[in-house]
Amino acid sequence: MGKKVVVVGAGIGGLSAAIRLQHAGYSVEIYEKQSIPGGKMHQIREQGFTFDVGPTIVMMPSIYQDIFRLCGRDPDDYIPMTRLDPMYEVFFEGDPIRHYTIGNNLPDLMRMVEAKGPRNAKGFLDYLSEMYTRYQVAYQHFITRPFRHRRDIYNPYMLVQAMKLKTFGSADRMMAKFMPDKDLQRMLSFQTLYIGVSPTNGPSLYNIIPMIELLYGIWCIKGGMHTMAEQMARLFEEIGGKIHYNAQVRKIVATDGRVQGIQVDDRLIESPYVVCNADFPYAMKELVESPRIRGKYSPKKIDSMDYSCSCLVFYWGVKGTYDHLSTHNFVISSQYDDNLRSIFDGSEIEHPSIYLHIPTQTDPSMAPQGQSAFYALLPISELGTAKYSWNEQTVKLYRDKVLQALTRLPGLENLKESIVFERVFTPEDFKQEFNAYRGATFGLQPTLLQSNHWRPQAKAKHCEGLYFTGSSTHPGAGVPIVMQSGKICAEELRRDEKGDSFE
Ligand SMILES: Cc1cc2nc3c(=O)[nH]c(=O)nc-3n(C[C@H](O)[C@H](O)[C@H](O)COP(=O)(O)OP(=O)(O)OC[C@H]3O[C@@H](n4cnc5c(N)ncnc54)[C@H](O)[C@@H]3O)c2cc1C
Incomplete structure (x- = not known):
């Protein structure tokens, strides 16, 4: 049997890391306070109705599917998906209400933007092209990798990549530069709210969200989004992992800068590795006791973020x-x-x-x-x-x-x-x-100074064997991005075991 890993929380980040580690040969057990998996991807089932509690919009479906493929499974056997067309309706309040149906079929979109005049139509295409370029940079160089060392960002190559992201300027001001029409500006910037950021001061980079919808589509999973969590839990158990439900973790236990395990009720569960999927600010305040391990994330710092x-x-x-x-x-x-x-x-x-x-x-x-x-x-x-x-x-x-x-x-x-x-x-x-800290459903806000190398990273800085995943860690919130955080987390743990040369 491989080395033991315990995971705090069966949210999407925890499940993503747990499956990858179990698949890589570790012996992984998850401790989850709820009675079902998914965390915010929870479900209400009552009186014949089924509701997703949290996420509902599937973007970047291949990230959802990859984890099943990794384990040699056909994703369609677990999470059958269909693409939505139209994607959504937008109603602008007023008298009369202005109603738009948004699909992702280019001829239909062009008809809609051309009806607003040539400047808007040209601006729309320029917006897609600009955001597509930034998305490529973000995906290749920022979303898919950790920032463990200062040198991971402070080197000439990465600084050039960071400049290409053009993170300065707000989402809605950027849209105003492309398109004079207010409805179009709003229809293509309100999506920053999907990650809990205001379009009026959220970095313009987050205008990649509507671009991803328009170019890659939005999807839905049969039975609702919670199916993803249920099926990830199923996959994890099929490959030998174990989930303990109704198990609230009280402490992450560490001595001399090395993790020892977790405390559940008054039991110590020993483990050389702990992956914490509980929301990072909550975990730093409530689960980690030692100021040395908290490092810069003191309770005061957590409250000031x-x-x-x-x-x-x-x-x-x-x-x-x-x-x-x-x-x-x-x-x-x-x-x-x-x-x-x-x-x-x-x-x-x-x-x-x-x-x-x-x-x-x-x-x-x-x-x-x-x-x-x-x-x-x-x-x-x-x-x-x-x-x-x-x-x-x-x-x-x-x-x-x-x-x-x-x-x-x-x-x-x-x-x-x-x-x-x-x-x-x-x-x-x-x-x-x-345990979403301050009830902030998307975690730490991805402001410029709380993103990439400035965001909490997967590997704890001051405690060997302790790792974090979830929306308050790099790369941020939203199901596919948190799945990515679970992937980075698993890779970081493996990298430490193999020496710094992993991948
Ligand atoms: C209303 C809403 C709508 C959203 N809509 C979308 C959407 O449409 N599309 C999209 O991509 N994203 C959406 N999101 C965001 C997405 O749901 C989250 O970013 C993602 O699910 C967060 O996953 P996580 O693993 O970081 O955290 P969580 O889901 O919070 O997982 C953490 C887990 O840890 C457990 N835990 C915490 N403390 C302890 C403890 N002490 N002991 C044991 N277990 C513990 C929790 O119970 C939970 O299961 C939405 C979120 C919300 C709330």
Whole structure:
């Protein structure tokens, strides 16, 4: 049997690292506080309805599939996927509502942008070309590698690559340079919110997200996104790994700068290697006790860092079907700038923008016959920024606002009366359930100074045998990117065992 590795957390990062290490010959056991795998990729199954709690949009499908291929499996036997076309509907509030259907068929897109005039059409193509170039650099030189040493970034070659990323300038200012039309600018920059960053001050590099959607498509997995977590757990167990559910890790135990294992309840589980998938800032504050091992990530430093926004999500079982809507629908607030400002300054949101996901449009088995599953998400302040607290009144206030906005859409006038099942996740729930620090659902915000070599890395700096993976570590948030973090984490551990020459 190979050397033992224990993994704290069966989120996507933990599963990705665990499968790779088990496959490479280690003997891996995961300790997860929840009763099912996936972390934020959780699932609610009640009264015949199935909801994904967190992620819903599949981008970069090959990254999802690669882990199954690595283990000699056909991904279609585990996570059958279909490409969505159209990808989504965008509704701009106003009188009248402006409605766009966004596909990723180039002739249709050109018709849409040419209708806005030649400057917008040319700007759209320039935007795609510019972001494609930056994406190639980001993927080859930043997303797929660790920054273990200062020399990994501070060398002439990498500094030139970093310049090519052109990280300066905000996402929406960059779009304004390409396209004068405000609707187009917003339709191609709100996606920074997918990783909890405001388009008004998030680095323009994150405009690669809509480019990836447009050029590579968005996909869905049969049974919803949680299927990915379930099937990764299945694969992990098939290749000999073990998962302990309902097992809350209390401490990462280390002495003399070397990890000894983890403490679960009052038991010490000894292991020469520990991979921590619990959110990095939470883990540094709550699981690691020694100031020497924390290094620069003291509790004070953790509190002074920038966090992504959080999410408020309503899960509704709804009577009827809604064929005029897509699987993914975005309602952009008539007071969009104010909406963004409030999310990031913590004031109460007057007019929220809403993401309405209806998984039953592609997979009717996720609701009883003739009914639909609705998932309505508001990007909202994380707990450290919010100037209000979460209680029944806060939930009611936002529920009313969401219903008010959605019932203005054609065909949803009777939504309120059609709800037959309801659950809600607030930022407090994301904190309680998954230990997401400050309920920030996408972890540390990927500001310039919290990205790449400045972001927490896979290998702990001051503790041998301890590694991190997950959205607050490099390369960042979003399912495929976190899968990548799990890959880097496994590679870093193997690299240490083999000496610094691995790959
Ligand atoms: C509402 C929402 C919508 C999203 N939408 C998308 C989307 O459409 N597409 C996309 O790609 N991404 C999306 N994301 C982001 C994506 O879900 C995350 O980036 C990713 O799932 C994070 O994975 P992780 O492994 O870093 O963390 P987590 O999922 O948080 O995993 C950490 C795991 O550790 C466990 N844990 C924590 N502490 C302990 C402890 N002490 N002991 C034992 N176990 C512990 C937790 O229970 C959890 O299972 C969304 C996220 C949210 C919340």
